[in-house]
Amino acid sequence: MNSQHEQRLEAEIDRELRSLAELEAPSTLIPRVRAAIAQRSASPWYRQPWHAWPAPMRAAALAIMAGFFASLCIGAWRLPDTGSYLAASRYAAGWISSLATLWNALNALLSAFAHAIQRLGAGILPGCLVAMFLAWAICLGLGTACLRFALARRQANDL
Amino acid sequence: MSDAQQFEAFMHKYQNMVFSTAMRLLANPAEAEDVSQEVFLRAYKHFGALRESPTAGGWLKTVATNLSLNHLSRYRSRWRFFSELFGGSGEDEAEPPEFAAPDNVAEDLERADRRQLVERALRQLPTAQRVPLVLYHMEGLRYEEIATKLKVSLGKVKTDIFRGREALRKRLQGQLGEAPCGCGPDAKTRAGC
Numbered sequence: 001m002n003s004q005h006e007q008r009l010e011a012e013i014d015r016e017l018r019s020l021a022e023l024e025a026p027s028t029l030i031p032r033v034r035a036a037i038a039q040r041s042a043s044p045w046y047r048q049p050w051h052a053w054p055a056p057m058r059a060a061a062l063a064i065m066a067g068f069f070a071s072l073c074i075g076a077w078r079l080p081d082t083g084s085y086l087a088a089s090r091y092a093a094g095w096i097s098s099l100a101t102l103w104n105a106l107n108a109l110l111s112a113f114a115h116a117i118q119r120l121g122a123g124i125l126p127g128c129l130v131a132m133f134l135a136w137a138i139c140l141g142l143g144t145a146c147l148r149f150a151l152a153r154r155q156a157n158d159l
Numbered sequence: 160m161s162d163a164q165q166f167e168a169f170m171h172k173y174q175n176m177v178f179s180t181a182m183r184l185l186a187n188p189a190e191a192e193d194v195s196q197e198v199f200l201r202a203y204k205h206f207g208a209l210r211e212s213p214t215a216g217g218w219l220k221t222v223a224t225n226l227s228l229n230h231l232s233r234y235r236s237r238w239r240f241f242s243e244l245f246g247g248s249g250e251d252e253a254e255p256p257e258f259a260a261p262d263n264v265a266e267d268l269e270r271a272d273r274r275q276l277v278e279r280a281l282r283q284l285p286t287a288q289r290v291p292l293v294l295y296h297m298e299g300l301r302y303e304e305i306a307t308k309l310k311v312s313l314g315k316v317k318t319d320i321f322r323g324r325e326a327l328r329k330r331l332q333g334q335l336g337e338a339p340c341g342c343g344p345d346a347k348t349r350a351g352c
Contacts, residue, residue, distance in 0.1 A: 006321065013324045016277050016331070017296040023278070025178035026192055030170050033199040040200075151232070152310060 177223045183293045184227040186282040280330040288323030
């Protein structure tokens with residue numbers, strides 16, 4: 001490539017392109033934006049993205065989610081403690097007397113499960129949860145990496 | 160003046176700039192309008208800060224550029240994937256339209272007509288050449304910045320821009336009957352055009 005030719009070409013193309021005036025936007029653009037803004041502001045808060053929710057709602061949602069997560073963790077941690085579990089299940093069985101048979105079967109199953117968990121050790125359930133979370137994270141990471149790799153190759157071919 | 164009226168005035172002021180930025184990158188009026196709409200919706204969210212900001216134009220231009228590039232990398236490559244899957248041809252492979260004979264056109268060209276022809280020639284360039292060319296010459300980005308934005312190598316950016324310039328020169332020669340610089344055949348030979 002001739003560098004003098006390249007420089008001349010660059011300068012001339014630069015001049016041509018910079019001399020271009022702005023294009024006129026279509027007359028439909030502003031009404032479209034106006035309509036989109038009206039539609040967004042008319043929709044109820046729960047249909048809007050989370051970051052657009054009112055601050056008290058965001059705080060409440062965060063508290064509920066945190067509470068749900070904490071109760072899950074505590075429940076998982078306390079499940080091997082069969083003493084309190086069996087007491088609670090007996091108390092609940094009294095309430096649901098009409099479904100006693102079904103409850104007993106379910107109770108036996110859950111008790112067996114609880115005993116099994118207890119024999120395996122207290123750390124097994126949190127360990128399983130951690131393993132599940134790790135497996136999910138690995139799948140997500142690998143999937144993202146594959147997608148990015150595929151898109152990067154496609155983009156490189158496009159450009 | 161109410162907020163809505165102020166935002167309307169703001170849109171009137173910048174709509175051509177935003178649309179031009181998107182249009183020159185996307186070369187498609189419908190897609191450019193979609194991107195422009197999204198740019199103004201984002202501007203509406205930050206209108207409190209943008210209203211009095213002297214850099215509002217720059218902010219809008221940057222957002223328009225980034226959204227156009229996102230649009231190109233997401234939607235168009237997805238469309239092309241399906242288009243290739245079903246045997247369709249890519250948009251860049253389209254035959255260039257035939258132009259009027261240079262002798263008939265060149266003599267009576269007004270400045271506005273010339274700009275229209277340059278605009279049309281730019282739109283007909285393949286995406287791979289048009290996008291870095293526009294980013295370099297019209298958005299004022301450096302080669303390195305373009306390479307980062309497009310996630311391609313520096314060498315590829317330089318090659319694509321050079322090819323884009325050559326293709327644009329050829330197309331303009333076809334339409335105007337002269338090199339973009341307006342130099343005659345003798346000058347072109349001397350300069351190596």
